[in-house]
Amino acid sequence: MPLKPKTNQKQNPLQKQFAQAKQPGRSEPKMQPQAQAAKPKARKDSHSVFLFSRENYLIMLAGIGVLVLGFLLMVGGGSSDPNQFHPEKIYSWRRITLAPIVIFIGFVIEIFAIMRKPKAQ
Secondary structure (H helix, E strand, C coil): CCCCCCCCCCCCHHHHHHHHHCCCCCCCCCCCCCCCCCCCCCCCCCCCCCCCCHHHHHHHHHHHHHHHHHHHHHCCCCCCCCCCCCHHHHCCHHHHHHHHHHHHHHHHHHHHHHHCCCCCC
8 A cells, every 4th residue: 555645735846846847748847046155255365374473383382392391390200119209309399389380381472372463564
């Protein structure tokens, strides 16, 4: 028993045209092109445009270097024997005070590099 399509369903105009075209003895309907989405215009110049200027990227690189230096200052203090604890190594001024300050300065440099507007050429 084949299922019959419901005839009381609403059809959009394209479905109606398609259904009429399938009827025997009728020629193919002329489909009207639908409106296409507006495409963005291509740039006239062929080079890629960067978000930041060269100076900004150099400042970011310097900031990353300062961050790496801060994390390297924080590393260490371990012992070859796990049963020994050396608080003077772990809680040294370099690891507790200097390294976080250097890392904070690195983040400030990164924020400055992102926020800095490039000079007009």
